[in-house]
Amino acid sequence: MKLSVIITTYNSETWLKKVLFGYLNQTETDFEIVIADDGSTPKTKQLIAEFSPKFKHQIVHVWHEDQGFQKCKILNKAILKTSANYLLFTDGDCIPREDFVATHLKHQEEGFFLSGGYFKLPMTTSKLIEKEDILSKNCFNLFWLAKNGVTTNFKLTKLIRFKPFILFMNWITPTKKTFNGHNTSCYKSDLIAVNGFNEDMQYGGLDREIGERMFNLGIRAKQIRYAAICLHLEHSRAYYSKEKFYENLKIREYNIKNKVITTKNGLNQYV
Template sequence: MDFNQNKIEASVIISTYNAVAWLEKVIWGFNCQTVSNFEIVIADDGSGLETKAKIAELQKIVKFPIVHVWHEDDGFQKTKILNKAILASSADYLIFTDGDCVPRKDFIAAHFANRAVDTFLSGGYFKLPMSVSELITKSDIDNQNCFDLNWLNANGFTTNSKSIKLTKSAFLAALMNKITPTKATWNGHNASCYKKDILAVNGFNEEMKYGGEDRELGERLFNKGLTAKQIRYSAICIHLDHARGYVSDEIWKKNNDIRAFTKANKVIATPNGINSNSL
């Protein structure tokens, strides 16, 4: 692959909220990447001082720039802080992930290798139980042990049908990307596209809370004419377990209604996005 190492080729936007131990593991994962021409933009939905201090500490020792974008805690406002992070990003290409997803060392390289105009990339994650999530150390990330099934099994993980997601074979990954029945959708924990396309659809719909807000963005990208490419077996990250206290049936219904309107009316640019509240 041909990269300009003197230019930031991608901005990796990581969402977080008061999960400093998990965020630190994610940052160590990015410090192991096989490419170095990227920046991290942390979209912080109102975390406290512990997160701020940890980011300041990491900024001094990692191999890439970290931009910390923060707003005051006002409940689940992930879409708003993501829009602010998009505006703060400096690269033409954006990779989105979450502060609980540790990337394998070839994660960014996989996004680089598959990026294309008028296309967004759709990745997945490999879920770990809490017991294994807590065991993973910086050394395990540096040595990539936590992406090795033998190590995971030795530490309490039970192999299942989804374990093939951790394949290290480029041939098998390409085959699985092609034959998987899972649709290529915008998944906020592992997705990417050119920044101009995100701006063209006005970013995330800030009216939406937790539940389908990522997919709604993808649906507007489809309405704009983009296609989606499956990379769930190529761009690998492990998902660290956590509780979800912000889930609500009422919010899910509202979000589903917004998504239905987006589909039925072929909405491209949300009226409640970057240009409405985030400037």
């Protein structure tokens, strides 16, 4: 198996269904999906059971009881359930373009993680997208999006499929090469070396934090923001806490200053 895709979700079956159609439409099929489920109701389990037979490899559903926002914990559990040595992290609200998996595999390189981005959709467009729009690839078409609620601006250039332009934009973009939970791939061994995600972290920078510890380990990043494309479906963020965000920021600042590599509260507790 070439790759394991870890998809986080929590009680969002409508969005997750659209995302799974995106993975059914991939040009590369030799991958598994591991759902990191942060305590959803049985509706998510039912949806996964419907989709699982459609893939080359059975979907792995990693679930724990709902105890509030515990994304780092469920991600660590999911990492240990993967079968491949190379992992792609994304969210259950990000529809992948048909070359998404293939692009990550194309650019993988030992000693690096790949830093991708997303194209954010408004709620109107997010609701409009149906199975047929995903399988036909219309929802990745600039003109289709412009006709269906997306404002025409420079951000649409992310969806241009012209190799010289993609290489140029990845080179000049001012966006930093960070570990992004919605679109990043790396070697499992590198994650194990830093002891996975820091379970002291709540929402806000938890993915950046693990990337920063990987930098301290000596792992570098490659920019694929304009090459690995996914559409981010709009949703509310009731779990956001300003207080927790600043606590996370302090952890990150300490790690950078002290060149911290491993977290004490990570995936080793599940081994």
